[in-house]
Amino acid sequence: MKEQALKGFFSFRKVLIYGKVWAQRTMSWIAILNSAMILFLVLAKLQDYGIKISITRWFIPLFIVLVVIMIILGYLEDKAGFHREEIHEIAKRNPIYTEILERLERIEKKISEK
Numbered sequence: 001m002k003e004q005a006l007k008g009f010f011s012f013r014k015v016l017i018y019g020k021v022w023a024q025r026t027m028s029w030i031a032i033l034n035s036a037m038i039l040f041l042v043l044a045k046l047q048d049y050g051i052k053i054s055i056t057r058w059f060i061p062l063f064i065v066l067v068v069i070m071i072i073l074g075y076l077e078d079k080a081g082f083h084r085e086e087i088h089e090i091a092k093r094n095p096i097y098t099e100i101l102e103r104l105e106r107i108e109k110k111i112s113e114k
Contacts, residue, residue: 043055
């Protein structure tokens with residue numbers, strides 16, 4: 001009974017974790033859609049202030065420009081090394097990565113002693 005409960009828990013945990021990973025993968029797409037909605041609201045607000053903007057004509061080109069700017073900023077962030085440093089800090093907190101490093105250090109110590 002206990003083994004079945006544990007097996008069920010581990011199966012549920014795996015499904016839950018996969019769901020979380022997939023949700024995280026979609027967050028970048030949701031951020032792009034959110035940017036589109038904010039752009040639409042800004043254009044609509046500009047119309048409220050009397051600035052003549054045809055939302056139907058300018059929305060798609062401005063959205064494309066916004067996405068290109070986001071891509072350029074992401075590229076610059078990557079080239080500046082922010083992504084690499086962020087991944088390095090995240091890896092330090094990963095218990096599997098820490099264990100691998102400890103095992104490598106032990107192996108290197110044994111090799112250097114020979």
